[in-house]
Amino acid sequence: MKIPNFLHLTPPASQASKKICTEWPKELDTNEKIENHLPITITTSDYLHSSPSLRDARSRIVTLQVKLSSLKLDNHAKDKLLRLVKERYNLETDVLTIISERCLLRMQNVNYAMYLLNVFVSESWKTEPWEDDKCEADMEKYVWEGSQSQRPVEQLLQRMPDKEKAQDMPEVIEQYAAYAGLSCMFA
Incomplete structure (x- = not known):
């Protein structure tokens, strides 16, 4: 019976095996x-x-x-x-x-x-x-960047009188994006 491991090697044999190993x-x-x-x-x-x-x-x-x-x-x-x-x-x-x-x-x-x-x-x-024919409504998840909803919301925020206040209101963007995402699913 042949032993399938190197545990039986004596020190001289293990020294010989170092020649074929790399650091x-x-x-x-x-x-x-x-x-x-x-x-x-x-x-x-x-x-x-x-x-x-x-x-x-x-x-x-x-x-x-x-x-x-x-x-x-x-x-x-x-x-x-x-x-x-x-x-x-x-x-x-x-x-x-x-x-x-x-x-x-x-x-x-x-x-x-x-x-x-x-x-x-x-x-x-x-x-x-068929992947090239997918439109925004066919996407598996809603992506805000480059969506049809992004530009109108940004224009609305720019028309607001206090622009600093508008930039501090990310929840408006999130709510509109969530609404736009739901509306495109049912459209």
């Missing part, structure tokens, strides 16, 4: 630098036990994590990616998590998780023909 780059001395240059984290687990079989099905599970901010997506691509990944994204930590365990070997699951990440990102950048 950690000295430039990556902070967590920010590491996250900037190595945005993807792949987590696996090894299980050691004494039994007739050396294989453990849990050791093939792969967890891939990447911060969404490191993907450098525009608003359209980010919105579409969040719709594609659904519950795999954690809003509080800004981390996209892909767990793969469907393949037989760990490396196959690593490749599959990387493939899924690649598909999610490439599909999020695509703009389908």
